[in-house]
Amino acid sequence: MFTFTPIGYVRSPYRQKFAIPRQPGLVPAARGEVVFTGEFADPNCLREIEQFSHLWLLFRFHETAARGWSPTVQPPRLGGKDRVGVFASRSTFRPNGIGLSAVTNLGWEHRDGELVLQVGGLDLLDGTPIIDIKPYLPYADSIAAATGGYAETAPGNAFAVTFSAAADEALAALAATYPDLRQLVTAVLEQDPRPAWRQRDPDDKQYGMSLYDLNIKWRVYPDGLEVVRIEPAGLED
Amino acid sequence: MFTFTPIGYVRSPYRQKFAIPRQPGLVPAARGEVVFTGEFADPNCLREIEQFSHLWLLFRFHETAARGWSPTVQPPRLGGKDRVGVFASRSTFRPNGIGLSAVTNLGWEHRDGELVLQVGGLDLLDGTPIIDIKPYLPYADSIAAATGGYAETAPGNAFAVTFSAAADEALAALAATYPDLRQLVTAVLEQDPRPAWRQRDPDDKQYGMSLYDLNIKWRVYPDGLEVVRIEPAGLED
Numbered sequence: 514m515f516t517f518t519p520i521g522y523v524r525s526p527y528r529q530k531f532a533i534p535r536q537p538g539l540v541p542a543a544r545g546e547v548v549f550t551g552e553f554a555d556p557n558c559l560r561e562i563e564q565f566s567h568l569w570l571l572f573r574f575h576e577t578a579a580r581g582w583s584p585t586v587q588p589p590r591l592g593g594k595d596r597v598g599v600f601a602s603r604s605t606f607r608p609n610g611i612g613l614s615a616v617t618n619l620g621w622e623h624r625d626g627e628l629v630l631q632v633g634g635l636d637l638l639d640g641t642p643i644i645d646i647k648p649y650l651p652y653a654d655s656i657a658a659a660t661g662g663y664a665e666t667a668p669g670n671a672f673a674v675t676f677s678a679a680a681d682e683a684l685a686a687l688a689a690t691y692p693d694l695r696q697l698v699t700a701v702l703e704q705d706p707r708p709a710w711r712q713r714d715p716d717d718k719q720y721g722m723s724l725y726d727l728n729i730k731w732r733v734y735p736d737g738l739e740v741v742r743i744e745p746a747g748l749e750d
Numbered sequence: 751m752f753t754f755t756p757i758g759y760v761r762s763p764y765r766q767k768f769a770i771p772r773q774p775g776l777v778p779a780a781r782g783e784v785v786f787t788g789e790f791a792d793p794n795c796l797r798e799i800e801q802f803s804h805l806w807l808l809f810r811f812h813e814t815a816a817r818g819w820s821p822t823v824q825p826p827r828l829g830g831k832d833r834v835g836v837f838a839s840r841s842t843f844r845p846n847g848i849g850l851s852a853v854t855n856l857g858w859e860h861r862d863g864e865l866v867l868q869v870g871g872l873d874l875l876d877g878t879p880i881i882d883i884k885p886y887l888p889y890a891d892s893i894a895a896a897t898g899g900y901a902e903t904a905p906g907n908a909f910a911v912t913f914s915a916a917a918d919e920a921l922a923a924l925a926a927t928y929p930d931l932r933q934l935v936t937a938v939l940e941q942d943p944r945p946a947w948r949q950r951d952p953d954d955k956q957y958g959m960s961l962y963d964l965n966i967k968w969r970v971y972p973d974g975l976e977v978v979r980i981e982p983a984g985l986e987d
Contacts (some may be wrong), residue, residue: 514753515810515879517846539970542920553845557821560835564899568837571808571848573752584794598797600805600883608790609754611808611852617892644846646837651896656852659888662801 519573519642521552524629527638528723530576532701534636540700542693544619545635547643554628559621567649568632573642578610590664597663611638615649661702671703673737683743691725694743698729702738756810756879757790761866763934767813767962769943773871777937779930781856782872791865793816796858804861806888810879815847827901832901849874852886888922908940910974920980928962931980932938935966939975 524612525545527533534540547570549555562568585596586604586612599607619631630646651657674683684695691697721730723746730742762782764770771777783805786792797803822833823841836844844862857870867883886892913921913932921932928934958967960983967979 514755515815515847515881516751516753517848520845524950555821556835558835558837560822560833561899562835562838564897564926565838566895566897567893569850571846571850578752584792585797597796598793598799599793600795601797601799601802601885603884603887606759606884609808610752611754611848611882613806613808613884615891644752645844647840647850647900648841648899649836649896650901651892651893652900652901654852655892655894655896656804656886656888657892657894658803659886659892660801660803660883661888662798664885664887664889719905 515664516521517644519550519644520646521547521549521643523547523570523572523600523635523637523639523641523643525635525637525639526724527636528636528725532706532722532724533638534701534704535658540636540697540704541617541634542696542700543635544633544693545637545639546632547646548632549628549630549653556623556628558646559628559630562618562630562648563620565618565648567615568618569645569647569649570612570616570632570637570643571645572614572637573645574605574607574610574612575640576638577605580606582606582608582610588663590711601662603664611644615654671707672705674702674740675677676740677739677742680740682742687727687743691727694724694727697724698740698743701730702729702740705733705738707733756787756881757785757883758784758880760784760807760872760874760876760878760880762872762874762876762878763961764873764963767875769938769959769961770875771938771941771950776936777873777941778871779933779937780872781870781930782874782876783869784867784883786865786867793858793860793865796865796867797857799867799885800857802855802885804852805855806882806884806886806891807849807853807869807874807880808852808882808884809849809874810881811844811847811849812843812877812879813835813843813875817843819843819845819847825900838899840901840950845879848881852891887917897912909942911936911977912974913977914979917980924964924980927962931961931964934961935980937979939966939968939977942970944970944977 586602587593588600588602617633619633621630726746728744731740732737823836823839824830825839854870856870858867963983965981968975968977
């Protein structure tokens with residue numbers, strides 16, 4: 514057994530697993546940051562990192578790690594029905610609960626006494642502990658000829674996302690705080706974050722998710738999704 | 751702090767760090783295997799893994815982990831002179847000591863009561879503890895547009911490798927046990943595994959390294975390397 518100490522944690526718009534895209538890079542508007550802690554909050558550790566356009570984040574699946582693992586899992590890409598081995602999946606329910614995400618490197622800064630590294634295309638929950646950061650080395654890491662089996666291509670066609678008049682007003686009022694919010698909400702919802710078995714099917718429910726400190730409510734129609742309301746968290750139905 | 755339990759360990763031709771290529775995939779002839787241990791020696795964990803041509807290995811830098819880390823390191827690619835931040839490098843001397851390698855998936859089998867996964871393009875020391883195996887997902891992991899800074903391209907031109915008559919005889923005698931040995935020795939040595947500061951310079955030393963249970967001895971000349979002898983380990987000068 515080995516012990517690991519987080520080098521920092523993530524600040525992310527994603528406050529619940531439900532809304533998170535299933536792989537990094539699918540939602541480029543999802544910007545976040547790594548906040549370094551303790552002895553790792555040392556800018557020397559980041560010297561020349563600006564040379565690299567992309568970085569690997571190694572992180573702890575902190576929300577699900579306590580729930581353990583099982584030898585087989587049901588990936589969303591197979592409709593949540595067929596089972597594959599845990600080592601043939603990127604499931605969070607895995608031995609040792611470590612995740613791996615390639616993100617874009619948007620630079621680091623000192624801000625309010627903290628050392629923070631900005632990243633894009635993030636797919637991590639707010640608060641996720643970071644174990645390591647490595648430069649993405651195209652000559653070793655980018656394998657164009659690799660075949661990806663049941664996950665060969667990116668998830669299917671985008672679902673059309675529209676905004677109600679009330680949601681449009683809310684976006685306008687929030688523009689100073691969250692300038693990219695429309696883009697982020699669209700990018701998250703056009704992937705239809707509902708459970709795999711009802712992907713692309715309309716139903717009569719109102720769905721909700723948290724992004725930043727906001728609640729986003731939407732409905733699913735035969736021809737797409739409509740964002741009905743965007744409200745500060747705490748104003749629950 | 752988190753604790754991690756290895757899921758298995760690596761069997762590799764590389765018995766010392768000196769000979770290991772600096773990134774995976776540089777020496778395709780370097781085949782090895784992951785031997786699963788304990789509850790992870792369960793073929794269900796590998797179900798459908800044959801769908802993926804490449805896999806990520808997450809592993810422990812077990813030989814160097816005890817030596818800790820420092821905020822800056824001197825990458826071989828910069829001649830071992832200039833310093834970069836540890837998170838801008840793939841150095842083994844890093845917080846938490848976890849490595850990441852993409853390898854080719856050559857299939858798994860039960861052999862002599864063990865569950866083993868064969869891999870190619872391996873760059874890990876014999877005995878390396880494996881923490882996780884993940885499928886390589888081209889749509890998320892292969893980022894052709896990424897820029898790699900000081901490590902943009904694969905290491906430089908190959909050094910010419912020749913074999914003495916004695917080395918040729920040894921290869922012939924060992925062909926039944928190690929059919930790819932010439933290819934492996936050539937691929938390892940053409941990268942010139944000497945320290946970065948003397949790369950490509952001739953000198954008058956005889957060098958040695960271990961591969962499998964063999965000692966490989968070579969000399970460096972102005973126009974390339976010559977493998978002088980290949981002997982079973984234990985027959986030291």
